[in-house]
Amino acid sequence: MQDLAILLWPAPKSPPLPIWTFRKGSAKRSAMTVQTPNSFRNQPDERGHFGQFGGRYVAETLMPLILDLEQEYRKAKADPAFQAEFDDLLEHYVGRPSPLYFAPRLTEELGGAQVWFKRDELNHTGAHKINNCIGQILLAMRMGKTRIIAETGAGQHGVATATVCARFGLPCVIFMGATDVERQKPNVFRMKLLGAEVVPVTAGAGTLKDAMNEALRDWVANVHNTFYIIGTAAGPHPYPELVRDFQSVIGKEARAQMLSRIGRLPDLLVAAIGGGSNAIGLFHPFLDDASVKMLGVEAAGHGLDKEHAASLAGGRPGILHGNKTYLLQDEDGQITEGHSISAGLDYPGIGPEHSWLKEIGRVDYTSVTDVEALDGFQLLCRTEGIIPALEPAHAIAAVKKIAPTMGKDQIILANLCGRGDKDIFSVAEHLGVSL
Amino acid sequence: MTRLSSAFAKGRPALVTFVTGGDPTPDATASILDALVEGGADVIELGMPFTDPMADGPAIQLANLRSLGAGTKTADILRIATEFRARHPEVPLVLMGYANPMTIRGSEWFAAECVKAGVDGVICVDIPPEEDPELGPALRAAGVSLIRLATPTTDAARLPAVLDGSSGFLYYVSVAGITGMQQAAQASIDEAVARIKASATIPVAVGFGVRTPEQAGAIAKVADGVVVGSAFIDLVEKHGADAAGPIKELTAALAAAVHSARREIA
Numbered sequence: 277m278q279d280l281a282i283l284l285w286p287a288p289k290s291p292p293l294p295i296w297t298f299r300k301g302s303a304k305r306s307a308m309t310v311q312t313p314n315s316f317r318n319q320p321d322e323r324g325h326f327g328q329f330g331g332r333y334v335a336e337t338l339m340p341l342i343l344d345l346e347q348e349y350r351k352a353k354a355d356p357a358f359q360a361e362f363d364d365l366l367e368h369y370v371g372r373p374s375p376l377y378f379a380p381r382l383t384e385e386l387g388g389a390q391v392w393f394k395r396d397e398l399n400h401t402g403a404h405k406i407n408n409c410i411g412q413i414l415l416a417m418r419m420g421k422t423r424i425i426a427e428t429g430a431g432q433h434g435v436a437t438a439t440v441c442a443r444f445g446l447p448c449v450i451f452m453g454a455t456d457v458e459r460q461k462p463n464v465f466r467m468k469l470l471g472a473e474v475v476p477v478t479a480g481a482g483t484l485k486d487a488m489n490e491a492l493r494d495w496v497a498n499v500h501n502t503f504y505i506i507g508t509a510a511g512p513h514p515y516p517e518l519v520r521d522f523q524s525v526i527g528k529e530a531r532a533q534m535l536s537r538i539g540r541l542p543d544l545l546v547a548a549i550g551g552g553s554n555a556i557g558l559f560h561p562f563l564d565d566a567s568v569k570m571l572g573v574e575a576a577g578h579g580l581d582k583e584h585a586a587s588l589a590g591g592r593p594g595i596l597h598g599n600k601t602y603l604l605q606d607e608d609g610q611i612t613e614g615h616s617i618s619a620g621l622d623y624p625g626i627g628p629e630h631s632w633l634k635e636i637g638r639v640d641y642t643s644v645t646d647v648e649a650l651d652g653f654q655l656l657c658r659t660e661g662i663i664p665a666l667e668p669a670h671a672i673a674a675v676k677k678i679a680p681t682m683g684k685d686q687i688i689l690a691n692l693c694g695r696g697d698k699d700i701f702s703v704a705e706h707l708g709v710s711l
Numbered sequence: 712m713t714r715l716s717s718a719f720a721k722g723r724p725a726l727v728t729f730v731t732g733g734d735p736t737p738d739a740t741a742s743i744l745d746a747l748v749e750g751g752a753d754v755i756e757l758g759m760p761f762t763d764p765m766a767d768g769p770a771i772q773l774a775n776l777r778s779l780g781a782g783t784k785t786a787d788i789l790r791i792a793t794e795f796r797a798r799h800p801e802v803p804l805v806l807m808g809y810a811n812p813m814t815i816r817g818s819e820w821f822a823a824e825c826v827k828a829g830v831d832g833v834i835c836v837d838i839p840p841e842e843d844p845e846l847g848p849a850l851r852a853a854g855v856s857l858i859r860l861a862t863p864t865t866d867a868a869r870l871p872a873v874l875d876g877s878s879g880f881l882y883y884v885s886v887a888g889i890t891g892m893q894q895a896a897q898a899s900i901d902e903a904v905a906r907i908k909a910s911a912t913i914p915v916a917v918g919f920g921v922r923t924p925e926q927a928g929a930i931a932k933v934a935d936g937v938v939v940g941s942a943f944i945d946l947v948e949k950h951g952a953d954a955a956g957p958i959k960e961l962t963a964a965l966a967a968a969v970h971s972a973r974r975e976i977a
């Protein structure tokens with residue numbers, strides 16, 4: 277397959293701009309007077325801001341802890357022993373590096389750009405979430421914390437957190453919206469098997485945002501001994517930065533793998549976005565490679581004019597869960613409920629670095645509907661023998677639209693950030709099959 | 712003298728009371744606020760409802776949802792404040808809530824609306840000193856007090872930053888936790904208030920977990936003010952639009968205990 281890819285790619289040269297169908301953002305961008313920075317990779321500033329986004333909007337009770345965490349993270353980042361332990365666990369426990377895979381039958385079916393996948397669905401626990409959990413639990417232990425809490429939507433982050441807690445012998449409490457407990461039963465059982473306590477949250481619509489509120493409430497009451505492992509690149513500084521750094525293993529590996537396999541960088545990166553951790557993990561190491569375009573894919577749910585979870589497409593800047601970022605909200609700043617077929621994308625906000633990357637125009641963002649994602653899900657099953665999670669199925673649906681508009685000598689690299697085992701029940705239901 | 716500083720200069724500790732605006736309905740709030748004033752409250756905190764009250768326990772979470780469920784808008788809260796000011800020209804009124812509803816139209820807009828509505832101060836739960844530019848400058852420029860929170864985790868090194876730029880009073884949250892939980896041990900409150908008052912030039916009010924006249928009286932022995940919230944919210948939950956009577960009764964009992972507490976620290 278590798279050979280085919282090399283055949284399709286003539287010679288390393290500066291590729292023409294892909295004329296894909298999602299150029300709306302660029303028109304807006306040229307009208308804006310945003311200065312292009314020297315590097316896109318040196319955010320946030322020392323106050324945790326990505327341009328106007330990010331920050332530390334937390335209750336005073338949490339503020340000293342957030343400052344401690346930042347200090348400890350700076351020390352850990354500079355400590356070779358910390359990095360060595362992180363790398364060792366990723367290699368021998370998670371199973372990294374994950375493969376870089378050229379998808380020949382999908383490429384052929386779409387009839388345009390070559391489609392490659394970063395196979396993070398092959399990680400231990402079945403998604404990219406574990407990369408971040410390993411990093412954060414090492415930090416928690418460095419800080420002497422003895423109890424771990426986390427929020428979860430699809431349950432993947434909950435499972436990954438419960439996993440690292442079992443691995444290191446720390447008690448673990450997972451907050452999960454009651455609606456999600458219902459639609460992600462296999463993961464609830466997994467977490468319990470791993471020894472975690474799962475607390476169903478009934479406030480609001482009982483989804484990810486409510487689980488995050490409840491985790492923050494627990495944290496405020498237990499700051500002395502508790503570490504909050506946030507599951508996406510959002511929340512108060514330094515979380516967006518440290519989650520990004522831990523997830524950047526995805527992009528670092530992919531970049532090196534591309535160069536060693538075919539001697540060039542991809543033309544376009546594609547990743548699904550809930551809070552944005554798998555996307556920023558793939559994108560960040562490529563941000564200063566000017567030839568590499570990037571596309572984040574939000575969940576358009578029933579459609580952007582109906583219920584959806586596309587904060588960049590349908591929201592505006594506001595403050596929630598410790599950071600300023602694009603949020604789904606009404607004119608009074610009340611947060612509205614997101615909707616997506618994918619519990620992992622069902623969040624009314626997005627990590628602050630994505631808000632910045634959108635405003636500055638470095639990354640393009642689009643959205644795909646529930647129906648399109650289901651279609652992408654089946655497409656990958658049928659053409660490549662890979663059952664994806666519903667989250668990356670959104671990225672696949674976007675690839676399906678874009679690849680045919682690009683040349684056969686061009687390369688798309690999409691993040692296959694999770695496997696679909698957890699989703700087969702809900703997919704069966706949507707396809708009218710009873711199991 | 713501002714309305715807020717007068718409230719703390721009556722030669723006795725002040726009773727500060729909190730209810731969520733628009734709970735159970737926007738129209739029911741006026742009579743609840745009047746009951747607080749008639750019962751003897753010195754400062755009124757009017758909660759701005761928010762969909763995601765991260766620092767609140769179940770009682771105030773539900774109050775927020777009841778209010779929003781009844782259709783309460785920011786415009787309703789400002790109208791409730793404006794009408795309160797017309798009825799009670801001397802009683803200080805403080806808006807308390809979360810950053811997003813306060814800043815969504817811009818901090819200048821919010822500060823100007825506060826002035827128009829006769830609001831004396833603002834407590835914003837999720838804007839710590841580190842994010843002061845988000846709201847602080849606009850409020851100070853408009854002459855509206857920014858009332859900050861100090862907590863058991865606010866150590867001596869942080870306290871100056873918390874006090875810097877705040878005015879009206881300092882709200883000491885006596886428990887590391889959410890609203891409606893158990894009260895902190897009296898001894899820890901005494902110690903913290905003494906420590907804070909050593910560096911604060913503004914009055915210090917203590918809240919979170921205070922429900923009974925006995926608790927309030929004990930705190931009033933050391934603090935300049937005592938804040939009671941969830942106990943009133945419970946009455947609104949129980950009595951709905953007819954909550955004014957029971958609220959006035961509870962306020963009177965709390966006020967008697969707070970106002971008569973002998974102060975041991977000047």
Ligand SMILES: Cc1ncc(COP(=O)(O)O)c(C=O)c1O
Binds near residue numbers: 430431507549551693
């Ligand atoms: C497989 C998978 N992909 C993506 C996401 C969305 O999160 P993020 O945008 O942080 O990658 C989730 C969240 O649960 C997930 O489980």
